[in-house]
Amino acid sequence: MRVNFHKFHGTGNDFIMIDNRGNVFSKNDTNLIHHLCHRRFGIGADGLILLELPINDDEDFNMVYYNSDGNQSSMCGNGGRCIVAFANHLGIIGSETIFNAIDGQHQAIIKDGKVSLKMMDVNAEDLNENELFLDTGSPHKIVFSTNVGAIDVKKEGSKIRYSKKYESDGGTNVNFVQQTGEESFLVRTYERGVEDETYSCGTGVTAVALAVNAIGKSKSTTIYLETPGGKLEVSFEKSENTFQNIWLTGPTENVFKGEIKC
Numbered sequence: 001m002r003v004n005f006h007k008f009h010g011t012g013n014d015f016i017m018i019d020n021r022g023n024v025f026s027k028n029d030t031n032l033i034h035h036l037c038h039r040r041f042g043i044g045a046d047g048l049i050l051l052e053l054p055i056n057d058d059e060d061f062n063m064v065y066y067n068s069d070g071n072q073s074s075m076c077g078n079g080g081r082c083i084v085a086f087a088n089h090l091g092i093i094g095s096e097t098i099f100n101a102i103d104g105q106h107q108a109i110i111k112d113g114k115v116s117l118k119m120m121d122v123n124a125e126d127l128n129e130n131e132l133f134l135d136t137g138s139p140h141k142i143v144f145s146t147n148v149g150a151i152d153v154k155k156e157g158s159k160i161r162y163s164k165k166y167e168s169d170g171g172t173n174v175n176f177v178q179q180t181g182e183e184s185f186l187v188r189t190y191e192r193g194v195e196d197e198t199y200s201c202g203t204g205v206t207a208v209a210l211a212v213n214a215i216g217k218s219k220s221t222t223i224y225l226e227t228p229g230g231k232l233e234v235s236f237e238k239s240e241n242t243f244q245n246i247w248l249t250g251p252t253e254n255v256f257k258g259e260i261k262c
């Protein structure tokens with residue numbers, strides 16, 4: 001069987017995108033997904049995303065996300081931005097959409113070559129300087145540093161990801177963060193399910209933006225995040241301990257297309 005795919009990336013977080021509205025892809029084949037994401041034996045990607053028929057009447061499509069280990073996982077922010085660009089490329093949507101993902105409905109807007117994705121509301125009442133952990137659709141631990149460039153992200157991230165503390169949540173993603181200005185931060189992320197540093201993580205930079213505001217490192221409600229793969233922006237509103245109207249904005253790129261023999 002032959003299945004068409006596109007390869008997209010959002011600030012270097014790269015994905016195999018498949019139009020699965022016709023159920024052409026065997027979605028429970030973990031080994032196949034892992035193999036396709038392999039950077040030596042496959043196409044190479046941090047994850048694979050299926051665009052499927054909408055679940056509810058007011059949605060344009062449904063997003064199903066797998067990490068490169070082949071397992072379906074929680075929300076992917078950059079993947080969410082890429083699937084919006086993919087849906088636009090396929091002619092399913094214009095410049096605005098509402099779609100479903102594992103954490104619920106998302107609104108998105110394409111404007112000036114960037115995709116803005118509305119993220120789920122986030123409750124930060126348990127957040128404090130000693131426990132910088134937030135769920136922005138995926139779980140994220142935040143660790144501050146004065147020199148993120150010097151960190152062995154794979155080694156240090158993996159220690160936290162597999163630590164007892166996060167075991168019951170299925171582990172965590174880990175973001176190493178350095179403040180560079182009142183509202184600007186450098187971020188390097190270890191991603192669970194990829195089990196390595198990725199060039200960028202959308203739910204990760206969202207967690208960082210909310211956390212720096214919550215603990216007073218920045219008063220701004222628009223935060224600029226620089227990752228190894230490029231620049232992202234997160235804006236939000238805050239009422240008491242809840243963050244709402246959270247928007248993740250950045251570029252996406254349609255890199256190439258091909259055919260999978262499976």
Ligand SMILES: N[C@@H](CCC[C@H](N)C(=O)O)C(=O)O
Pocket residue numbers: 013067073074075076077078079138139173191192193194198200201202203204
């Ligand atoms: N790259 C993603 C996060 C993907 C999910 C993560 N690896 C997990 O399993 O928690 C993003 O852009 O948000």
